[in-house]
Amino acid sequence: MDNRTYAQLLAETADLLEIDSGDAFRIRSYRRAAEAIDSCTIQLSEIASDPKRLQEIPGIGKGMAANIRDMEQTGTLPLREELLKKYRPSMLQLMRLPGMGPKTVAFLWEAIQVASIDDLEAAIAAEKLDDLPRFGKKQIEKLRKGIEEYKKNSGRFLIDDAEEAAEKLMAYLRALPGLDVIEPAGSLRRGRETVGDLDILVTGPACAADKVDAAVEYTVKYPPAIDLLAKGQNKVSFRLRSGLQVDVRLLPEDSYGAALQYFTGSKMHNVTLRQRALKKGYTLSEYSLARIDDGSVVASRTEQDIYGALGIDWIAPELRENNGEIEAAEAHTLPRLVELKDIRGDVHMHTTKTDGRNTIEEMAEAAIARGYEYMAITDHSKNLAMTFGLNDEEALAHAARIRQAEAELGGRIRIFAGIEVDILSDGALDLADETLAQMDVVIASVHSLFNMTEDEMTARMLRAIENPYVKILGHPTGRLLLRREGYRLNLPAVVRRAAELGVAVEHNAYPDRLDLCDRDLRMAKEMGCKVIINTDSHHTSHLEKMRYGVEQLRRAWLEKADVLNTLPAMEFLSALRKPA
């Protein structure tokens, strides 16, 4: 069982307990444990029978350790089974609807045996809700719309889509005089791969108490907003046509820092921070950090003020996940995170020779425009026939062509000749070693699944990286495949072996194929594995996407020295694995 499954089971149990109106603090413990496990870099299944080691994870105590052991042995836990006798699993889905919390789910079950979204839809159609207490016209309409939305697009939005929507809205808001500072908060600011909804924070003279009404009215009139969800004194919520929900908060200038801190989250980071505040005799809210005894404000204007008053260093938003960043900030040992400008080259690109959209020269110009010192052209090999993948002869000819293009550019950028070879079902590669030996950069990637089990997939990758010419393991988790086809892999085993062999693992920065999540990247770092970030570009515009991947690196606490393509060109080449 992998960590995600443990976390899911515990989170489900927490939801069920909530429906059962269990002890709120017990529920929180299950939630905390689920989050701790989800972000844990050790594989729990390896230590599931060792309560001592389990309890070293913050949020895991005696009871949770027993739960984990039960889950490992039986695939579930007794409490969850017991609750599932009383309730239905489909109720968990019901809680995803806006306005539906545990109390309402429990009530509807008691009153009219509604257990799923389909049940609810039918009940609304049959007007069964109309006579129930607390279900007015508006409430019912909200649920009806919620069901519609849920069916249309349940899920989160990729970060680049969310950011594009944010940029447009921010440009609109900027046009109103007196709105000076406009920033996204929430998971967008934290650089999450996906964003559930958009939080935009606004301040300036137009947000002063006597003027804010006009600014709220202006915000409400944002043309792409199709569905006004809430409108308060300083908050406007609406939905965009894409289904993305947006919250705009208009804040007084003197509490902006507190609000930015608060709405950036994450939730667990904030909870921990507020506990810390209490111990110091303060209370922290979205308005200020204030003394408990007399209510006087200690800090509120900037985030730096607030973290400073709590006795800790300012923490980069990407780190705010309650993964030890607060302790590190207190000890002044926060990492100096890698930055976009540290990246000196992108070494995974395709051209018109296979399935890319641009020529070698066009890719080179785009890379130069981004300020890169080097790049690698790594077109597909023959097994990807649908992309016109190259056979040995063609690959060598293409490499010669790449080197010629480099010469013609007169030293404006270094262009490495490379290839992205395909890993076959048995783990062999589809080009000859003699061909690979001629390449500066060899990326080995999985592109097809053959209905493999987890063990088979792992064996396949392990064999591929034994090939002495493979320098980079391309998209190691194949998360694009994973989402489509339920691909599974023992990633820790592969990364461990890659570290031993000196093979680098690649993290793709392109938003719809971010390969490694922050937890995977942190594991790679802890195992001493080299990491490379690329965009897997099939178009010059893809090169722009590097920033989203860098945010994942930052979320994983990676520093410049942890990422291979922050090195100058020649050092980068010599840092790649050498054939024995």
Add this chain to the structure above:
DNA sequence: GCCGTTTTCGGCCCGACTGTTTTCAGTCG
């Protein structure tokens, strides 16, 4: 259920908005 310069019990984060409530519970972030 977790946790401990209030340590084996008694705490456990904070406030706004909504709808239908005539004083507040439930939901949300």
